[in-house]
Amino acid sequence: MSPTIMLDVVLLALVIIAGIAAIEVRSLFAAVMLASIYSLLMACFWTTMDAVDVAYTEAAVGAGISTILLMGALVLTGETEIVRRAVHWPALGACMLVGALLVYGTLDMPKFGDENAPAHVHPIYAGYTQQDVRKHPGGKSHGDNVRAEQAAEHSEPEAHDETAHGHGDYFHGHVPNQVTSIIVSYRAFDTLFETAVIFTAGMGLIVLLRGRRGNPLKGGLL
Amino acid sequence: MSLGATTMFFGTDIPTLVAGVVLLFSILLMLVRAIAGPTVWDRILALNAIGTKSVLVVALLGFMTKRPEFLDIALVYAILNFLATIAILKYARKRRLG
Known part of the structure; x- marks a missing residue:
C-alpha cells in the first residue's frame, strides 16, 4: 500500500470524525469550528488526490469564506442549538436512496489509478503531456527565449512544434492549453x-x- | 520511489514516515480538543493548530511525491488560515464582524 493511500485513509477517517462531531455538537460555535476543520482536512485530501485546484477552492471557500459567513450568521442567531431529536423516516429513506444511486453511478467508472482508464489511453493525452502554453500558433510566449537557449544547448530541433500548434493538432488551432481551449473556445x-x-x-x-x-x-x- | 541507499519502509523513507505519523496523530489530538474543548478559546486554538498541521501535511506530501512545488500551496493555506483565525477572534471578542 503506497504511503499516499495510507495518508488518504487516515485523513478521511479524521474527516468523518469531524463531520459527525459537527452535526452532533450542541454549541453552534463549536459546530462552525468543526465545519472549518472538516474543510481543512478535505483540502489536504484533495491535494493528495492531485486535485490541487479543488483543494484551493475548498481551503478558500470552505475554511475561509464559509467560516466567516457562518460566524456572521451566529451574530444574528443564538449560540446553542435547540435539541429536537426525532428521526424523519421519509427524509432518511430519500437520503439513503439518493446515496445508493450515487454509489451505483460510480460503479461504471474506471478503478482508482487504472492505467487503461480512458483519460490515459485517449489520443489527446499525448498532446496534453507535451503541451506548450502559447497564445497563438507560432507566437512567442514568456519562456520562449529561455527555451530557445535550452534547445540550443541540447541541439534539439523543435520536433513537436508543427503537430502541437498547427491546424492539424488536437485543439483545431485554438489555444494550445487543453483546459483553456475547452472552457474558452469550445x-x-x-x-x-x-x-x-x-x-x-x-x-x-x-x-x-x-x-x-x-x-x-x-x-x-x- | 527509490532514494538509493536510504532504508525504505512502507514505500517511503523513515523520516518522512515518522513525520507523517506524528502530524496525523497531532491532528487527531487537536480534533479531540476541538470537540471536547470546554471554552471557546480551546476550539479556536485547535482550529488554528489544525490549519498549521494541514500546511505541514501538504508540504510533506510534496516531498513524499518528489514535487516540492507543493510548498506554494502550503503557503496559500497558511495565509487563509491566518485570515480565518483573525475573523473568528474578532467575532469572539466583539460579537460582530463589521
Missing part, C-alpha cells in the same frame, strides 16, 4: 452565461443584504 457561451448567472446572484445578494435604516442587518454583514 464552451465559450456556456462559460459566459455561467459568469452572468454568478454575477446576477452576487448583485442580488448585495441588494438583499445591503440593509435599510432601522434594519438590524445594517452594518452587520456587508
